[in-house]
Amino acid sequence: MLNSFLQEEKLGKYRFDSLSYRNLRQSFVDYTNASVNLYYAILFSDEPRVRAAYRALEDGVDIFDKVQERILESYKGGVFSSRHITRPEATHPLVIGGSVAQTAIFGPANLDIIIGLPAGSTELAFAHKFGQQVLNGRVPELLLFPVSFHSSKNEFDNATDVQNSILRWVAHHKERIEKKRILIVDDNSSTGRTIEAVKSALDRVGPKEVFVSISEADIVRSELDRNNPCRSLVASKAAYNHSIHVLPISRSLRKKTDLKELTEIRKMETCTRSRYLADGNSFSEKVIGKVYLDLIRNPTERVLEEVDPDQTIRKFQKTALSNFAPVEIVYQGEKFNSVEHAYQAMKFLSTTWSEVSDKHIEFINKKLEDTGESVTRADLPHIFSKQSMSPGASKKVANFLRRLNYVRSDWDDVKVPIMIDLLVQKFSTSEYYNVLKGTGEKYLIEGNTWDDTFWGECNGRGRNFLGRSLMCLRSHTSEVLSTEAERIREKLIAF
Numbered sequence: 001m002l003n004s005f006l007q008e009e010k011l012g013k014y015r016f017d018s019l020s021y022r023n024l025r026q027s028f029v030d031y032t033n034a035s036v037n038l039y040y041a042i043l044f045s046d047e048p049r050v051r052a053a054y055r056a057l058e059d060g061v062d063i064f065d066k067v068q069e070r071i072l073e074s075y076k077g078g079v080f081s082s083r084h085i086t087r088p089e090a091t092h093p094l095v096i097g098g099s100v101a102q103t104a105i106f107g108p109a110n111l112d113i114i115i116g117l118p119a120g121s122t123e124l125a126f127a128h129k130f131g132q133q134v135l136n137g138r139v140p141e142l143l144l145f146p147v148s149f150h151s152s153k154n155e156f157d158n159a160t161d162v163q164n165s166i167l168r169w170v171a172h173h174k175e176r177i178e179k180k181r182i183l184i185v186d187d188n189s190s191t192g193r194t195i196e197a198v199k200s201a202l203d204r205v206g207p208k209e210v211f212v213s214i215s216e217a218d219i220v221r222s223e224l225d226r227n228n229p230c231r232s233l234v235a236s237k238a239a240y241n242h243s244i245h246v247l248p249i250s251r252s253l254r255k256k257t258d259l260k261e262l263t264e265i266r267k268m269e270t271c272t273r274s275r276y277l278a279d280g281n282s283f284s285e286k287v288i289g290k291v292y293l294d295l296i297r298n299p300t301e302r303v304l305e306e307v308d309p310d311q312t313i314r315k316f317q318k319t320a321l322s323n324f325a326p327v328e329i330v331y332q333g334e335k336f337n338s339v340e341h342a343y344q345a346m347k348f349l350s351t352t353w354s355e356v357s358d359k360h361i362e363f364i365n366k367k368l369e370d371t372g373e374s375v376t377r378a379d380l381p382h383i384f385s386k387q388s389m390s391p392g393a394s395k396k397v398a399n400f401l402r403r404l405n406y407v408r409s410d411w412d413d414v415k416v417p418i419m420i421d422l423l424v425q426k427f428s429t430s431e432y433y434n435v436l437k438g439t440g441e442k443y444l445i446e447g448n449t450w451d452d453t454f455w456g457e458c459n460g461r462g463r464n465f466l467g468r469s470l471m472c473l474r475s476h477t478s479e480v481l482s483t484e485a486e487r488i489r490e491k492l493i494a495f
Contacts, residue, residue, distance in 0.1 A: 036126035099215035100131035345384035428485035
C-alpha cells in the first residue's frame with residue numbers, strides 16, 4: 001500500500017509544498033514501519049517490540065483507512081493499474097533478514113540515515129532500520145526516495161528527467177543529509193545505474209560518507225547484459241559487498257509467465273477498456289486505449305525478440321515519421337510548424353509566461369546561441385509558434401523551462417491525449433498519410449539514443465508509445481482521420 005501511495009513520486013510529483021500530503025505520508029510511513037517491526041520482531045522472538053508494534057498498528061488504523069481509500073480512488077480513476085498495488089516479485093523475508101544482519105554486524109557503523117528506493121526496497125529499508133536498532137542500539141532516520149530508471153516503472157520522457165528529479169529531491173533534503181553517514185539500500189541491481197545516480201546526487205550536498213547495501217546479487221542478469229549489445233551497463237562487484245544471495249532468475253531474457261501475472265494483465269486490460277474504450281469515448285481516447293492494450297500484451301522487449309528486423313522501421317529521426325517533420329498544426333487556436341512545436345507549447349499554461357524571470361530569459365538565449373535564435377519577454381507567449389524557431393530549438397527551450405519547474409503540474413496526465421490529437425492532424429494530410437500507409441505492415445519503433453523510453457525505445461527498452469500510436473492511426477482511413485482532425489482544430493478548450 002505504501003508503494004502505491006508513493007507511486008506518483010516516481011514521476012517527480014513530490015508535493016513538497018502540500019502540508020496535508022506530507023503529514024499523511026509521514027503518518028503512513030510510521031504505520032508501515034510498525035508493520036515491518038511487528039513482522040521482524042516476531043522472527044526475533046522479541047516480545048516487547050512485538051507488543052509495541054501491535055499497539056502502534058491498533059492506534060493508527062484511521063491512517064490505514066484513509067490511505068486505503070485514497071489508493072482505491074486513484075485506482076478507479078485510472079491513475080495506476082493493479083500492478084502497482086500487487087507486487088508479484090519480492091525479496092524473500094529470510095533474505096532480507098540475512099542482509100540486514102550482515103550489514104548491521106559487518107557493515108558501516110554509526111549510521112545516521114538509511115535511504116530506501118521504493119518500490120523494490122521499501123520493506124528492506126524498514127528492516128534495516130529495525131536491524132540497526134536491535135543489533136547496534138541506533139535508530140537512524142529513514143528516508144524513502146521513490147526513483148527508477150526502468151522504463152516499465154516510470155512515465156518520464158527520458159532519463160534526464162529522472163536525474164533532474166533526483167537532484168530536486170536531494171536539494172529539498174539537503175539540511176538532513178549534510179555531514180551524515182548514509183546507507184543506501186536496494187533489493188537487487190544488475191546495472192547499478194539507479195544507485196549510482198542517487199549516490200552522485202547525494203555527494204553534491206556534502207554527506208560525511210555514503211555506503212551501499214544490496215541484498216541480492218543480480219549476477220545472472222549482469223552476465224546476460226554484458227553479452228547483450230543493447231544493454232551494456234553492468235554493476236560493479238563492490239555493489240555486492242553485503243549481498244547474501246544470488247537473485248534467482250531465468251537465464252533466458254524472456255521471463256516466465258505465471259498465473260498471477262496473467263491475472264494482473266487481465267485487470268490492467270479491464271481498467272483500460274473501461275477508461276478509454278467505452279462507447280462514449282472520443283476517437284483520440286480510443287486510440288490511446290488500443291495503444292495501452294497493445295503495450296500490455298506485447299512489451300517492446302518481446303517484440304524486438306520476435307519481429308523480423310527486415311519488417312521493422314526502427315528510426316524516425318530525419319524522416320517523415322518524425323515529430324520534427326514540417327506540417328501545419330492548429331491547436332488551441334494557434335498555428336505551429338510541426339507536431340514537435342505544438343507538443344512543446346502545450347507543456348506550459350498561458351499564465352506561466354509572466355512568471356519567467358529576466359534571468360531565465362537570459363539563460364534561454366544562451367541555450368539558443370548555437371541556433372541563431374533569440375527571444376524577448378514579448379516573444380514568450382508565442383515562442384513555440386515563431387516561424388523561425390526550429391523543432392530542435394523549441395525542444396531545447398522547453399526542456400530548459402522544464403528543469404526550472406515551469407511545466408504545468410498536470411503534464412504527465414495530459415501529454416498523451418495531446419500528442420494523439422497532434423498526430424491525427426499530421427497524418428490526416430494526404431502527404432503524410434501516404435507515407436504512413438506506405439510502411440505497410442512493418443512494425444514501427446521510435447528507436448533513439450537520448451533515453452526516451454516512453455515515446456520510443458532506447459537500448460532495447462521502452463514503451464514505444466509513438467510507434468504504437470502511428471501503427472494504430474495507420475489502420476484508419478484518410479477520411480476518418482480528416483474528420484477527426486477538423487474537430488481537433490476547432491477545439492479551443494485547454495485540457
